Amino acid sequence: MDHDGSAVREALESLDAGGALQVYAILNGLVRSTISIMELTGRP
Numbered sequence: 736m737d738h739d740g741s742a743v744r745e746a747l748e749s750l751d752a753g754g755a756l757q758v759y760a761i762l763n764g765l766v767r768s769t770i771s772i773m774e775l776t777g778r779p
Contacts, residue, residue, distance in 0.1 A: 750758065773779070 747755070747758065
């Protein structure tokens with residue numbers, strides 16, 4: 736993803752509504768997990 740932003744953008748643009756919701760849910764879960772780990776470790 737960090738090496739080919741154009742490919743990621745194209746893949747996301749081609750999703751239907753259900754696929755977009757699924758990607759949003761997965762990314763939301765990853766963000767929540769990251770925040771939880773940061774809170775547990777006390778790292779900003």
